[in-house]
Amino acid sequence: MxxxxxxxxxxxxxxxxxxxxxxxxxxxxxxxxxxxxxxxxxxxxxxxxxxxxxxxxxxxxxRPDIKRGEFSIEEEEIIINLHSLLGNKWSRIAAHLPGRTDNEIKNFYNTHLRKKLLRLGIDPRTHKPISDLNLLINLSHQFTSKHNINHHLMNNINPLAYALKLQAQVTEIAKIQQLVHSLFTPINTNNPLSTNFHENFATSSSHVITNNVATNIQFLNSLLVNSCGNIPNLDNSTSCISNSSELSNYQSELNSKVDNFEGLSNNSSKTQVDYNNSLPSLITPSSPDQANDAHVNQDYDPNTLSQLNHEGIDDSFWNDIFP
DNA sequence: AAGACTCGCAACCGCCGAGCA
DNA sequence: CTGCTCGGCGGTTGCGAGTCT
Known part of the structure; x- marks a missing residue:
């Protein structure tokens, strides 16, 4: 043809x-x-x-039904989540955002969200922590110049050393976020891809599961304190949880999620609990390239932690936070 | 003040698949 | 089965506006 x-x-x-x-x-x-x-x-x-x-x-x-104006935080998060699952399938992402066009979403992602993810140390293509040192060195230069970081201080730091520290910091945070995300993703009913969860939740013997999950969340909370507290504060940018107020905000969000989740478990209600929205999408069930039309199973699996070992991630990946 | 540079977005280009004769 | 047409999609480009020097 x-x-x-x-x-x-x-x-x-x-x-x-x-x-x-x-x-x-x-x-x-x-x-x-x-x-x-x-x-x-x-x-x-x-x-x-x-x-x-x-x-x-x-x-x-x-088109008369086109929505104009800035994207809301909710829309941003939907786009990021769906992009992590679907890749550059802009029309499919647009189908979940009434009034937004694929072109608009594509432009928005490439101009705004891409930079936002890079600032968070996340590769906007794979939604995984950036592991490319050259890129990190580049980013560190950009951030220090754009955020008016103390250049006298920065001049005393080798860019490679800085990038390595940044990489370690980002990886550490990312692992924890990955854990949290894995625990929350199945119970996020706002996620259009996980609508089956509550049905499964209501019909399964889920109380044991929910108790375990809640315990895990509290455990993660303590991990967050230990890990982030030990990570040196490399700069003043907001590229990660780098200061005490952010950390405490993050902790209180976690705590409220635990509360909400326990409430959900007690009532078995169908209350909407937005677990996903506060967390960057670091988990991708497959790479965007592979994700194309594959069905993504978002149903809850009690063996959540074992799911984390997909994509060839071996035990050593977790060793530094699960010694 | 003006030229250089950067950024954001509308529009275009080229490819692909579905449907039809 | 083949050839053709059309609509849809993702990548890319070009221009105007804003910012910097």
């Missing part, structure tokens, strides 16, 4: 930004007649445009 241009090259069709007049014509035609055949629409609407261009203009800009 050969490749065909969507519009004939010799037609000398207009390209570039749409004018208000063109918008009005397209809007007027589609609201009156709908859009069954995009190739015919430009001629019928009196536009010197390619059908594809009309479709794009309609779906990305003129």
């Amino acid at each position: 050969g490749r065909y241009p969507c519009c004939k090259v010799d037609e000398d069709l207009k390209k570039g930004p749409w004018t208000n007049e063109e918008d009005e014509k397209l809007m007027d035609y589609i609201t009156k007649n709908g859009h069954t055949n995009w190739q015919l629409i430009p001629k019928k609407a009196g536009l010197n445009r390619c059908g594809k261009s009309c479709r794009l203009r309609w779906t990305n800009y003129l």
Whole structure:
């Protein structure tokens, strides 16, 4: 099968930004007649445009149900979570965000969320902690210059040593977050991919499980204190939990999650508990490249900790936090 | 004040799969 | 089965606005 241009090259069709007049014509035609055949629409609407261009203009800009304005925190988190599961499947991500277009989400991810994840020491492509030292060195330079870090202090630190420390710090935090995430993901009913959880939860002998999970969360809480407390505060940026107030915020969030979770377990209610939202997505069931259309099983598995050993991660991975 | 540079976003390009004759 | 057309998708580009020097 050969490749065909969507519009004939010799037609000398207009390209570039749409004018208000063109918008009005397209809007007027589609609201009156709908859009069954995009190739015919430009001629019928009196536009010197390619059908594809009309479709794009309609779906990305003129459609009446399009949501304008900034992305909310909730939307950001949905995008990050879904991107960690689906990869660059922007249209599938957009399907979970009413009023947002795939193009808009793609632009938003590439311009804002990508940088945000990098600041958190997370690879925006794989959603795993950054392990590339060159990249970390690069990032450390960027952060120290952009955040007005004390350069006299920084000049005394070898960039490689700094990057190594940063890597260790990020990895440590990431492991803990990975644990927490693994515990919370199945019970997050806001996650569109885990809607089966409460049904399974209600019908399983789940009380033992929930008690274990709650205990694990409290255990993680103490791990967080021990690990983060020992990690040197390398800079003043917000790239990780690097100061005491952030740490205590994180702890109190964990505690409230424990409370909520215990409440859920006692009542077996279907209250929405948002466990995912406070945590960056560090877990990806498979790499985005592999994730394409694979079904992601989000049902709860009591052997949560054993699930952490996927993707070739061996015991040594956990040795420094589970000595 | 002005030129250089960076950033964000709308729009385009090229590929692919579905559907149809 | 083959060839053709169309719609959809993801990657890329180019331009305008904002910021820096």
